[in-house]
Amino acid sequence: MTIRVGLVGVGNCASALVQSVEMHKHQPKLDPPAILARVKNYTPRDIVFTSAFDIDARKVDLDLSEAIFQPPNNAAVIFKPPRLGAVVRPGPVLDGVPGGGLVSKIVEGTVDDVVRELHSTNTEILVNYLPTGARKAAEAYxxxxxxxxxxxxxxxxxxxxxxxxxxxxxxxxxVPLLGDDTQNQIGATVLHKSLIRLLALRGVRVRRTYQINIGGTPDFLNLMYRHDDKVASKTAAVKTMAEGQEFDAYIAPVAYIRFLGDRKIAHMLIEAEIFGGLPVRIEVTLEVHDAWNSVAVVVDAVRLAKLALDRGIGGPLLSASAWCFKNPPVHMSPEEAYRAVLEFIDGKRDR
Ligand SMILES: NC(=O)c1ccc[n+]([C@@H]2O[C@H](COP(=O)([O-])OP(=O)(O)OC[C@H]3O[C@@H](n4cnc5c(N)ncnc54)[C@H](O)[C@@H]3O)[C@@H](O)[C@H]2O)c1
Known part of the structure; x- marks a missing residue:
């Protein structure tokens, strides 16, 4: 069985994904890079990278196995894959160029070029890892x-x-559609959501909360210039967890700190009240390797997309999107999304 995957944007997330999947193929005793134990019979090893697109001259025309290690990528290097036979091709630039002068020499292709490459490589699923803010480019792909x-x-x-x-x-x-914005395996969003959900379930009134994030990746540098979509996606994810409650939420990336490299640190504060209006204060700090934290979720998403293709299901996949992404068409708590996605896998719900 194979799942033929193309990648848009050969940055840190692509690097971690390719390294993990290929490492798992070469070291079968490793834990699989996935959260869902079973998506029918599909395993992470079935993923084959067939196409890739970027606009950075340092990555275009290279085999994907080399392109993932080119600057400015700085995801941790754990496994160097052999040659993969998927060559990075240029695609439409539009508003794709990240902020912060990250790309100095640009190579451009067209939407037609992308369509041709997808056809000629028999790509089945395209994963979009463009920089935040690249709305027009995302739509072009x-x-x-x-x-x-x-x-x-x-x-x-x-x-x-x-x-x-x-x-x-x-x-x-x-055609199946999944998204938007990966909800990392154990990232700030899923942790923050779960805490707000828990408080709401226990009858605690959330009064205000913030989540501030710092990191040293190209993604963070880009977010210093354009973060509106990220703020909207993260805020919706957190606010929808306390139905009927109105509270202030400030959620933002606040600093690019170069020496943090691929580490991301999130600080969360929640101020709430129990019965009698008495105060509760929760503070959490989470530190993760950001790009690697997204791998297992994208491996789940890709296998769920393949299942939809097998079943001839098109349009937005509601359960898979709620399980894997921060801003899906329908928001669910982690438990609800988990139940829904298992029902989808078992064929008990069609999307
Ligand atoms: N764990 C995580 O890191 C995480 C979690 C959720 C969402 N995301 C989102 O995923 C996206 C990718 O993250 P990343 O860390 O890999 O970013 P990155 O900056 O390392 O990589 C982005 C890549 O896209 C390329 N690019 C820019 N414009 C392009 C275009 N028009 N066509 C093709 N390629 C283009 C860049 O050259 C770069 O290689 C970001 O939007 C990020 O916010 C990341």
Whole structure:
């Protein structure tokens, strides 16, 4: 069995994904890089990288196995994959260029070039890892996927899967759509959501909360210049966990600190009240290797997209999107999303 995957944006997340999947193929005793133990019979080892797109001259025309280690990528290097046979091709630039002068020499392709490459490589699923803020570029690649009949997994926060326009178009064409914005395996969003959900379930009134994030990746540098979509995606994820409660939430990336490298540190504060209006204060600090923290979730998303392709299901996958992403068409708590996605796998719900 194979799952033929293409990547848009060969940055840190692509690097961690490719390293993990290939490492798992070469070291079968390792724990699989996935959260869901079973997605029918698909395992992470079934993933084959067939195409890749970028606009940075340092990455274009290289085999994916080499492109993932080019600057400015700084994800931890744990495994050096052998040559993969997927060569990075240029795609539409539009608003893709990240902020902070990260890319100095640009190579450009067209949507037609992307469609042709997807066809000629028999790519089945396209994972979008463009920089935050690249809304037009994200839509250009969604268009290419749609035209090529390739499932689209939107791992970044541009509103694609959460947009009625794209939901309708993917449904009409019978092509699976998942997203938006990866919810990391144990990231600030899922932790923050779970705490707010717990407080709401226990009848505690949330009054105000913040989540501030710092890191040293190119993603963080870009976020210093354009973070509106990321803030919207993270805020919606947290606020929807306390139904009927109104509270202030400030959620933002606040600093790019170069020496942190691929580490991300999130600080969360929640101020709430129990019965009698008495105060509760919760503070949490989370430190993770950001890109590696997204791998298991994207491996789940890709296997769920493949299942939808097998079953001829098109349009937004609601349960898979709620399980894997911060800003899905329908928000669910982690437990609800887990139950829903297992029902989808077992064929008890069609999306
Ligand atoms: N754990 C995580 O790191 C995580 C979690 C959730 C969401 N995300 C989101 O995933 C996205 C990717 O994160 P990353 O850390 O890999 O970012 P990155 O900056 O390391 O990589 C982005 C890549 O996209 C390329 N690019 C820019 N414009 C392009 C275009 N028009 N066409 C093709 N390629 C283009 C860049 O050259 C770069 O290689 C970001 O939007 C990020 O916010 C990341």
């Amino acid at each position: 969604a268009e290419a996927a749609l035209r090529a009949g390739v499932a689209f997994v939107n791992a970044m926060p541009a509103p694609v899967t959460s947009s009625a326009h794209w939901q309708k178009r993917f449904a009409e064409r019978g």
